[in-house]
Amino acid sequence: MEIIFDKLIDSYLATNVGIVKDFLSQELSAHLVDNITALYAGEQLVTAGTGNELLINHNKLIRSDKIYWLDRIHNNIYENVFFDLMDSFVSHLNRSCYAGITGYEFHYTLYEKGSFYKRHLDNFKQNGNRAFSMIMYLNSEVDGGALRIYQGNDTQDISPNAGKSVFFKSNELEHEVLITHLPRMSITGWLKVAG
Numbered sequence: 001m002e003i004i005f006d007k008l009i010d011s012y013l014a015t016n017v018g019i020v021k022d023f024l025s026q027e028l029s030a031h032l033v034d035n036i037t038a039l040y041a042g043e044q045l046v047t048a049g050t051g052n053e054l055l056i057n058h059n060k061l062i063r064s065d066k067i068y069w070l071d072r073i074h075n076n077i078y079e080n081v082f083f084d085l086m087d088s089f090v091s092h093l094n095r096s097c098y099a100g101i102t103g104y105e106f107h108y109t110l111y112e113k114g115s116f117y118k119r120h121l122d123n124f125k126q127n128g129n130r131a132f133s134m135i136m137y138l139n140s141e142v143d144g145g146a147l148r149i150y151q152g153n154d155t156q157d158i159s160p161n162a163g164k165s166v167f168f169k170s171n172e173l174e175h176e177v178l179i180t181h182l183p184r185m186s187i188t189g190w191l192k193v194a195g
């Protein structure tokens with residue numbers, strides 16, 4: 001895995017957007033899709049907010065995805081394989097880049113057909129300790145739903161294919177999720193620094 005971790009970190013250092021294929025195996029991606037599918041069927045996924053929950057800003061004009069937070073307490077074998085992988089990635093990142101990551105949070109994300117997330121920045125005032133954003137895509141079939149990243153006048157569209165991971169600084173890069181024409185599944189999360 002160290003080679004894949006380094007690929008992700010090197011592409012981040014070179015372009016501000018780390019991208020690597022095969023961060024998750026196709027097998028693990030498929031099991032995580034099964035988990036999301038079961039949670040969806042059991043109506044466990046909740047409408048995502050947009051930062052300031054005090055305003056109960058469930059604004060469907062900004063984002064229309066559904067989420068469920070991962071937790072080791074669920075004792076789900078595949079969720080725990082994912083957390084083990086993240087633990088090794090975080091120690092690798094801290095060792096090789098002195099990143100000072102002390103925690104993380106991840107949720108499953110489902111964008112139903114026709115869903116999107118308008119241009120935004122991940123690090124908002126209530127979440128000042130989100131240092132890096134990281135997304136793991138799970139779809140074996142993709143139609144739309146690209147992650148569009150804005151850097152200056154440039155835009156970059158990243159197709160959300162199973163196994164791929166994207167990694168960028170949470171307070172730097174604005175991005176959006178373009179409308180998806182198929183259900184789009186992922187794990188989305190943040191690596192956090194203390195404070």
Ligand SMILES: O=C(O)CCC(=O)C(=O)O
Nearest residue numbers: 117122135147177186188
């Ligand atoms: O799924 C993606 O490609 C990006 C998701 C995102 O921007 C977010 O949840 O903040």
Ligand SMILES: [Fe+2]
Nearest residue numbers: 120121122175
């Ligand atoms: Fe985001």
